[in-house]
Amino acid sequence: MSRARSRGAKAVGLLGEVMLTLAALVALFLVWQLWWTDVISQRGQDQILGELDQGWGALDTQSIAPPQAGDPPVIDTPEDGVVWGTLWVPDFPRERIPLAEGVDRERVLNVKGAGHYPQTALPGEVGNFSVAGHRNTYGRPFYDIASLRKGSVLVVETEKTFYIYEVTASEVVEPSDVGVIAPDPDDPSAEPSRRLLTLTACHPMYSDRERYIVHAELTSWTKREDGIPKELVGTSAAPADGGA
Numbered sequence: 001m002s003r004a005r006s007r008g009a010k011a012v013g014l015l016g017e018v019m020l021t022l023a024a025l026v027a028l029f030l031v032w033q034l035w036w037t038d039v040i041s042q043r044g045q046d047q048i049l050g051e052l053d054q055g056w057g058a059l060d061t062q063s064i065a066p067p068q069a070g071d072p073p074v075i076d077t078p079e080d081g082v083v084w085g086t087l088w089v090p091d092f093p094r095e096r097i098p099l100a101e102g103v104d105r106e107r108v109l110n111v112k113g114a115g116h117y118p119q120t121a122l123p124g125e126v127g128n129f130s131v132a133g134h135r136n137t138y139g140r141p142f143y144d145i146a147s148l149r150k151g152s153v154l155v156v157e158t159e160k161t162f163y164i165y166e167v168t169a170s171e172v173v174e175p176s177d178v179g180v181i182a183p184d185p186d187d188p189s190a191e192p193s194r195r196l197l198t199l200t201a202c203h204p205m206y207s208d209r210e211r212y213i214v215h216a217e218l219t220s221w222t223k224r225e226d227g228i229p230k231e232l233v234g235t236s237a238a239p240a241d242g243g244a
Contacts, residue, residue, distance in 0.1 A: 041139030045113045048083050048098045056159045056224070061238040063227030065162065072124030072195075072221035075158055078116075081107050085123065087114055087131065087141075088155035088232060091148060095235050097141040099156070103132045110138045114199075117181055121196070123156040123163040124221060128196040130181035135201040135212070142201040146170075148214050153231045154197060162229045165197040165216035172203055173211050180213045194218075 053059070078084040078101040085099040098113030108115040114133035121127030133142035148154075152167040173180055181198055182188035195218035203212035222229045228237050 038137065038139055041111060041137075042094075044111055045098050045139055045141075048112060049086065049096060052083065052086065052098070059224065059237070060227040064230050064233070065222035065224075065226035065228060067220040067222055067229075072163060072218070073161055074122050074125045075161075077101075077122065080104075080118070081112075083112055085156055085158045088157060088235065088237070089144075089148075089152075090155075090232065090235050091152050092144045094141065094143075096237075097133065099131065109134055113139065114141050120181055120198075121183065121192075123158065123197075124161065124195060124218065126195055127183040127192045128181055128185060128198055129156075130198040130200065132200045135203070136206055142199060142212075145199060145201045145212050145214060146203075148199075152216075154199075154216050155229060155231055156197070157224065160224050162222045162224060162232075163218060164220045164222070164229055164231050166219045167214055167216045169215045171213045171215075173213055175208070175211055177211070180211070180215075185215060 075084065080102045081100060081104075083098050083100045087097045087099050088095055089097070100108045100112040100115050101118070102108045103115040103117055109132065114131050116122075117130040117132060120130040123129050133145075134140050135142045135145060148167050148170060150167055150169065154165040154167065156163040156165070171180070179185060179188040180200065183192035184190040184194070185196070185198065197216040197218070199214040199216075201212050202208040203210040220229070232238060
């Protein structure tokens with residue numbers, strides 16, 4: 001074999017090794033991005049939920065809290081990055097998600113769960129309480145967002161109150177369509193008159209080309225000290241036969 005052919009064979013062999021190495025690195029990155037970030041983030045979020053429960057005190061899961069009359073209480077605006085509540089979604093396999101203030105990816109969405117859009121309404125407030133969450137990676141709290149249908153229940157829990165919302169509609173929009181988190185998504189220029197909740201997540205799966213949107217409206221509220229709302233019976237908050 002000539003020296004030129006020998007050098008060519010070595011070059012081809014070296015190129016093959018480089019390509020195999022790159023393929024292995026890509027595979028490792030995908031494992032980390034699509035699986036390991038879920039593992040780490042879910043562990044962290046489970047710890048956050050445990051700390052919230054410890055700080056708030058034990059929940060009476062044997063009592064069904066009666067709906068309250070009048071306007072619901074509204075919490076003070078939390079500091080950026082602080083976890084201040086949870087979102088219960090009985091239709092999700094993972095029923096309970098931490099709620100933090102802000103939608104910064106690195107400081108909130110990647111590590112703490114779902115995030116409240118600053119400048120939108122707070123739970124129970126007139127306007128549009130809007131929340132973002134990952135659909136893939138980093139615990140993927142909104143992985144099953146497309147399974148929500150009209151009538152599905154969403155429950156926001158704070159230290160003193162449960163806010164019960166019912167899904168009214170869903171849609172897919174462009175990322176630039178910020179009107180979906182306006183005080184009145186149906187008419188962004190209108191003065192709000194309803195107590196709404198909007199969830200946002202990337203769409204389609206494994207892409208951020210569009211946004212999947214779920215809208216809901218407040219139907220009732222209960223005091224946390226009175227027990228759980230009936231909408232959470234049968235969830236991990238209380239077994240189906242655990243209510244009084």
